Amino acid sequence: AQKVTQAQTEISVVEKEDVTLDCVYETRDTTYYLFWYKQPPSGELVFLIRRNSFDEQNEISGRYSWNFQKSTSSFNFTITASQVVDSAVYFCALRESAGGTSYGKLTFGQGTILTVHP
Amino acid sequence: DSGVTQTPKHLITATGQRVTLRCSPRSGDLSVYWYQQSLDQGLQFLIQYYNGEERAKGNILERFSAQQFPDLHSELNLSSLELGDSALYFCASSVATGPTYEQYFGPGTRLTVT
Numbered sequence: 001a002q003k004v005t006q007a008q009t010e011i012s013v014v015e016k017e018d019v020t021l022d023c024v025y026e027t028r029d030t031t032y033y034l035f036w037y038k039q040p041p042s043g044e045l046v047f048l049i050r051r052n053s054f055d056e057q058n059e060i061s062g063r064y065s066w067n068f069q070k071s072t073s074s075f076n077f078t079i080t081a082s083q084v085v086d087s088a089v090y091f092c093a094l095r096e097s098a099g100g101t102s103y104g105k106l107t108f109g110q111g112t113i114l115t116v117h118p
Numbered sequence: 119d120s121g122v123t124q125t126p127k128h129l130i131t132a133t134g135q136r137v138t139l140r141c142s143p144r145s146g147d148l149s150v151y152w153y154q155q156s157l158d159q160g161l162q163f164l165i166q167y168y169n170g171e172e173r174a175k176g177n178i179l180e181r182f183s184a185q186q187f188p189d190l191h192s193e194l195n196l197s198s199l200e201l202g203d204s205a206l207y208f209c210a211s212s213v214a215t216g217p218t219y220e221q222y223f224g225p226g227t228r229l230t231v232t
Contacts, residue, residue, distance in 0.1 A: 033217050044120070045208060045223035052218070091161060097217045104151065104174045104215055105163035 002027045004094050006109035013082055014117050021077040021112045023092030029053075031097040034068065034075045035106065039089040051075060082116045089113050121145065122224035124209050130230045136197040139227045143190055143211030149173070150192040151212075151221055152184055156205035167192055168215040196229070204231045 003026040013019045025034065036048040049059065051068050059066045063080045079086055093106040121144035131137055143150050152164040163176035167186035178184075181199075186192045196203060206228050210221035 035220075037223070042225075043206065043228075044225045045210075046120075047220050047222060050218075050220055095217045104149070104166045104168075104217065105176050106151075106153075106161075106221060107163070108161040110160050 002029075002032075002094050002096055002107045004092050004107055004109035006090075006092055006112050008112045009110070010113040010115070012115045012117065015084060016081050017116075018078060018080050019082050019114065019116075021079075021090050021092075021114065023075045023077065023109060025073050025075065025092070025094045027094060027096055029096040033095045033097070035093040035095065036066065036075075036077050037091045037093060037108075039091065039111070041088070045091070048077075079114075082114075084116050084118055087114060087116045120222040120224065122147075122209060122211050122222055124207075124224035124227050126227060127225065128228050128230075130232060131199060132232055133199055133201060135199050135231075136195065137199065137229065139194040139196070139207050139209075139229070141192045141194070141209030141211075141224060143192070143209075144222055147211035147213050147222075148190065149212045149215045149219070150186055150190070151210040152178075152192070152194050153208040153210065153223075154205045155208060155226070156202075159205075161208075164194070166215070173215055199231045201231050204229055 005024045032053045034051045038046045067076045089111045092109045123142045149168045164178040166174040184194045206226045210223045212219040
């Protein structure tokens with residue numbers, strides 16, 4: 001069965017610090033998709049990125065970057081020069097490509113609460 | 119704003135009651151997903167519909183049911199409510215049902231069972 005582990009329950013940093021959120025996943029599928037979502041205090045879930053299992057290129061989007069390492073089954077998320085507005089709960093999620101009854105579902109990690117202090 | 123709407127935003131009801139949560143997907147999206155977020159279980163997939171048909175089922179209780187209507191909006195029905203059903207219920211939508219399509223989430227309905 002697929003599983004996503006975010007070992008860091010809570011992280012607290014001071015503004016302008018860099019912070020990395022860890023995500024480790026388990027799947028038997030050879031093709032799968034990894035996602036990061038942000039849940040700000042207002043409660044909605046905001047899509048940040050999707051990564052395919054066959055594409056191990058790291059990605060950078062502004063202050064956000066993602067490091068996908070298939071060898072260690074990790075998909076870590078780094079925020080550079082953090083800001084107070086980055087305070088939120090961040091979820092890593094996995095979606096398998098196989099059909100069957102699990103088709104389509106996202107399996108989420110438990111989330112990491114990030115607090116950025118001014 | 120993801121374009122996915124959910125009503126109501128908050129719902130307070132008593133144990134044993136029945137409620138209906140409503141979701142309107144983004145324009146053009148055919149697939150709808152329901153998730154439950156609770157403190158003890160985290161974010162869990164409940165059920166998926168695509169163009170009116172059920173496509174996948176997760177940890178959905180028998181007391182819960184859902185459907186997707188011809189206009190593509192979806193409803194999640196929760197009956198014989200228990201205290202443990204208190205949670206944030208999210209609806210998400212995607213263009214199609216394949217795994218490569220991002221799921222865009224609505225703002226959620228916060229259900230409190232007293």
